[in-house]
């Protein structure tokens with residue numbers, strides 16, 4: 001199958017959304033926890049978390065255009081500047097998926113979707129207790145993307161909590177931490193470690209076509 005720009009534009013909205021949301025391949029599966037100034041907690045699923053740099057340790061995520069019902073994560077981060085990013089695991093993937101519902105601001109998805117708030121000393125935003133791989137972040141910058149009304153939120157990792165099983169052979173092992181991946185907006189994959197290669201030095205690259 002070959003879709004031209006015209007074919008893509010002519011797809012019905014739902015078909016286009018399903019296809020284009022999946023074409024990047026596997027995306028990371030995270031729950032973002034946040035809290036507003038009145039202490040109301042929020043947790044929602046996001047697949048757009050991306051690594052921006054290690055020193056300082058910056059992560060970004062894309063927040064889609066805000067509406068009356070959507071955008072509590074964004075507004076909480078603007079109010080309190082701290083939030084958490086928590087890996088999703090198979091045991092609570094269904095609960096995590098439910099957090100994408102358009103719940104009222106007064107409703108905490110922690111309660112409504114069967115997830116547990118967890119706090120660490122000195123950090124205001126809630127972590128997801130069920131997650132074994134989680135980070136506390138402080139908001140550093142936002143970049144508006146006018147072409148489609150989305151915003152990239154950039155934060156610095158201040159706390160990193162990982163299980164021993166996720167750090168083997170001097171490397172992060174996402175199979176060991178029971179990480180999962182997302183395709184589109186509905187499909188979840190388990191992760192199997194395929195292979196690990198050393199840093200590429202040009203003199204070590206073999207000749208492939210001789």
Ligand SMILES: Cc1cc2nc3c(=O)[nH]c(=O)nc-3n(C[C@H](O)[C@H](O)[C@H](O)COP(=O)(O)O)c2cc1C
Pocket residue numbers: 042043044045046047048049061062063064065069070071072073074097099100101102103182184185186
């Ligand atoms: C698998 C999946 C991935 C999602 N990824 C994102 C994302 O990266 N950015 C985003 O703005 N919304 C994403 N959403 C939608 C949000 O989860 C949804 O809009 C949610 O209601 C936002 O909650 P909030 O208003 O409490 O922030 C995703 C939904 C699903 C099901």
